[in-house]
Amino acid sequence: MNKDAHSILSCDEACAQPSSAVYALVHEQRGKHTTKSQLERRRAYTEDTIVAPATAQGRGGIGVVRVSGPICAAIAKAIAGVLPRERLATVRPFYDSNQNLIDKGLVVYFKAPHSFTGEDVLEFHLHGSPVLLDLMIQAILHLGARLARPGEFSERAFYNEKIDLAQAEAIADLIAAGSATAARSALKSLEGEFSRLINALVDKVVHLRMYVEAAIDFPDEEIDFIADKKVADMLEDIAAELEAISQQAEKGVLLQEGITIALAGKPNAGKSSLLNYLSGKDSAIVTPIPGTTRDILQEYIQIEGVPLHIIDTAGIRDSDDIVEQEGIRRALLALDKAQQILWLIDGEQETLDDDISAYLKTIPLDQKYHDRITLIYNKIDLSTQTARSKQQDGHTILYLSIKTGQGLDLLQQHLKSILNLNDNEASFIARRRHLAALAAAKEALTKAKEALHARLAGELLAEDLKEMQNNLSEITGQFTADELLGKIFSEFCIGK
Ligand SMILES: Nc1nc2c(ncn2[C@@H]2O[C@H](COP(=O)(O)OP(=O)(O)O)[C@@H](O)[C@H]2O)c(=O)[nH]1
Ligand SMILES: [Mg+2]
Known part of the structure; x- marks a missing residue:
């Protein structure tokens, strides 16, 4: 019975029966970024040429001005006097439109589509003076280019399908990376590792959708795919893969955002001493007088590349002192x-x-905090306890002395385990937005499983699968609302 469904799946789109749903599906899969406003946006891009400094503000050895768009060749001729050979660094004097010398430097020309943005691109490498860069940009604006919006180079690369959305975000994350681990992970995403996993999963979902849609289209054939274990197996397979990706993505977000750890306890327990130990400096005032710390103190440290925000707080007790109460x-x-x-x-x-x-x-x-508490039994040098780590009632208890250093190695290990750093595998970088999309995909998958389980109409299952596909495609930008795209790119800085 299921043979018919298989045979439709295996045949190319051109020879498929005019079964609209399957046909539309294949078609939809082939055409990328095809919403009307997105197409209009691409057209707008081909008409204007953008310019921006590509290197950081300030003085340096060199400063780079980047240009992208259709009039690059004319700009090169006007400023450098020649159209340099493609991809060949060429030393030239640069002149403005009044034939005043701006600087002498390198010009590199990348012809479309072999460039970062997919358009004609020019790079001018000048001496790294903000004044020179400014003169150069003025000269290029004078020739008909306009200033780039934040993230517009990456945005054009995205619309020209040079990179997908997750890769574009990885560029921003790579530049912002606060540690070697975060940088390595961002590079993995930029190289497409994250996107490949997502795309492979989307392919599986599409495959299953086609199978289900084909079955719906041929009710006469009595394809009882609901009773067919194949659908259930495919759903399980997709669920397992989704779970694995989600776990990695959570790690990726952690690398990006880190976690916040608060030090709390009664006055004089050693919170400020612990902050100073972890940050390796005397940030907090430590005295034997209870109630010394009044305000919140925050230190930023890294453990194996993961950012950790440590907050020292005032000791919690009943107090008549209004400053302490506020603390x-x-x-x-x-x-x-x-x-x-x-x-x-x-x-x-x-x-x-x-x-x-x-x-x-x-x-x-409050009880609601109990799940996140690790107990630190400090000052064992003054008690009969020995340095150790203990698990009790689902909590970790560490016995240590900040003063003598006994047990502090256990604390380091504990922090690593909180950060899940025990397997050293660098992940790809990920953002909250990706986690939200993965969570939505999980929800759609649960609904799909329920629909199958309850033997509901195949249409419902197909609808859930479609939703899941859309959720996943939001990550790579294949199915992402224009407003969201605009927001993502606007968070980049100019010149990216
Ligand atoms: N003997 C001993 N004293 C400690 C230890 N840790 C902190 N202290 C002392 O306890 C007092 C209170 O420490 P502090 O860090 O200011 O506590 P906080 O009020 O919780 O911030 C200071 O005099 C510290 O030197 C420890 O492990 N052993
Ligand atoms: Mg204190």
């Missing part, structure tokens, strides 16, 4: 934002038995 109020706000809380216990003052749940009930923190 405590701010501490509680900071705890709300932190993904992890290290709750410090003063080992000189307090003991801790095995009933961790009971202990947590005694601390002045």
Whole structure:
């Protein structure tokens, strides 16, 4: 029975029966970026030429001005006196329209479509003076180019299908990378690693959609794909792949954003000492006087390339001092934002038995924070405890001394495990936007499974699959609303 469905799938679009849904699907898959406004946008691009400095503001050895668009050849001739050979760095004097010498430098010409943007591109390498770059840009504007909007070079590369959206975002992430690990991961995304995984998954979803749509189109053939285990198997396969990608993407987001860890506890437990230890400097004032820290102090550190924002807070206790009360109020706000809380216990003052749940009930923190708490039993040099790490009631308890350094290695290990850094595999970089799209795809997949399970009409299953495909395609920009595209590129800086 299912043979018919298979035979339709295997035949090329041209010979498919005029079964509209399958035909439209194949067609839709072949044509990329085809919404009307996107096409109009591409047309607008071919008409104007953009210019911007490509190197950072300020003085340097060289400064580069980049131009993209149809009048590049004319600009090269006007400014450098020649149209240089393609992709060959050529030394030339550069003149403005009054024949005043601007500078002498290199000009490189990339002819469309073999350029970053897919259009004709020119690069002028000048001496790195902001004044010279400015003169050069003025001269190019005078010749009919306009200033590029933020991210417009990348945007053109996207519309000309040189890169997809995830790759365009990776350019911005690569430039913004705060560590070697983040840079490596951004480069992986830029090289298309993330996009390849997404595209492979989209292909699988499309394949399944075609199978289901074909079955719907031939009801007479009694194709009972719902009873057919093949559909269920394919859904399982897609689910597993989606899960694997989501996990990697979460790691990618972590590399980009890092996590926030708050240090909390009663006054004098050693929070500020811990901040100073982790940041490697004396940022916080440490005294034996309880209530020393009044305001929130924040330090930024990295563990194996992952950014960590550490917040030191005022000790939480009842206080009559209005400054301290305000500090405590701010501490509680900071705890709300932190993904992890290290709750410090003063080992000189307090003991801790095995009933961790009971202990947590005694601390002045809402129950909702309990899941993110690691207990740090500090000052073991003043107690009978030894340095160790213990798991109890689903919590980690670390016994250590910030003063003597005993057990601090356990803390480092614990932070790494929080960051999930134990497998060292560098991931691709990812953004919250990607996680949201993956989550939406998961939701659509769950609905698809339910539709199959409940033996609902095939149309519903097909609809869920289509939604899933669209969610995934948002990541690469194949199915992304214009407003969102505009927003993404506008967050780039000029010249990118
Ligand atoms: N003996 C001992 N003293 C410590 C240790 N950690 C911190 N302290 C001392 O405890 C006091 C309070 O520390 P501080 O970091 O200001 O605590 P905070 O109020 O929680 O910020 C200071 O005098 C520290 O030197 C430790 O591991 N052992
Ligand atoms: Mg303090």
